[in-house]
Amino acid sequence: xxxxxxxxxxxxxxxxxxxxxxxxxxxxxxxxxxxxxxxxxxxxxxxxxxxxxxxxxxxxxxxxxxxxxxxxxxxxxxxxxxxxxxxxxxxxxxxxxxxxxxxxxxxxxxxxxxxxxxxxxxxxxxxxxxxxxxxxxxxxxxxxxxxxxxxxxxxxxxxxxxxxxxxxxxxxxxxxxxxxxxxxxxxxxxxxxxxxxxxxxxxxxxxxxxx
Numbered sequence: 001x002x003x004x005x006x007x008x009x010x011x012x013x014x015x016x017x018x019x020x021x022x023x024x025x026x027x028x029x030x031x032x033x034x035x036x037x038x039x040x041x042x043x044x045x046x047x048x049x050x051x052x053x054x055x056x057x058x059x060x061x062x063x064x065x066x067x068x069x070x071x072x073x074x075x076x077x078x079x080x081x082x083x084x085x086x087x088x089x090x091x092x093x094x095x096x097x098x099x100x101x102x103x104x105x106x107x108x109x110x111x112x113x114x115x116x117x118x119x120x121x122x123x124x125x126x127x128x129x130x131x132x133x134x135x136x137x138x139x140x141x142x143x144x145x146x147x148x149x150x151x152x153x154x155x156x157x158x159x160x161x162x163x164x165x166x167x168x169x170x171x172x173x174x175x176x177x178x179x180x181x182x183x184x185x186x187x188x189x190x191x192x193x194x195x196x197x198x199x200x201x202x203x204x205x206x207x208x209x210x211x
Contacts, residue, residue, distance in 0.1 A: 002021075003022045003061075004021045004061045006018060013153070017036075017050075029064070029065055030064050033062040051079045058076055060072055086109070089105060090103070091103040091143075091159065095161060095164070097164060103127075103159065104129070105131075105147070111149035112150040114148050115148045116129065118131045138164060139163055
């Protein structure tokens with residue numbers, strides 16, 4: 001009688017199948033030959049094979065006795081392959097300095113997520129399937145999310161957030177003039193986002209009585 005037992009162990013992008021012959025022979029056995037139905041073969045009373053694509057494989061065991069007799073058995077072996085998750089981040093691309101932003105994680109997976117690791121500029125921060133973060137410095141900041149699954153798969157999503165600086169304003173110096181006279185040009189200047197511009201230039205008449 002020829003038969004075998006098998007078991008499967010899933011990991012990321014592959015499944016390992018273990019096979020053990022369960023054979024009785026009156027005169028003894030000289031060899032075992034396995035056909036894994038994916039173009040590969042193996043030998044021995046116990047063996048293993050790694051599958052990288054999902055399907056139902058008709059795995060055949062052929063046993064040769066010491067007297068030259070041959071017997072075989074074939075069983076269907078169903079193989080499922082766990083693929084890495086797909087993770088993307090949804091959020092605005094820019095924000096003003098000192099404001100908070102929420103980034104949403106869009107996760108597609110057939111496996112269980114075991115951990116989500118967020119970093120901002122390589123610093124780990126707390127978050128789950130979303131992250132709310134206050135950006136206190138102007139410039140470009142890199143937000144990264146790494147998602148790990150139960151069977152060892154992972155994916156990484158990266159997004160660049162541009163933080164715009166707050167506008168600044170420079171007040172011109174005070175001027176003292178005689179009553180009814182005109183001031184020198186008064187320049188109001190400031191910085192808005194990434195450039196400096198002349199905001200306003202006017203002449204003012206100061207009605208002031210000097211004692």
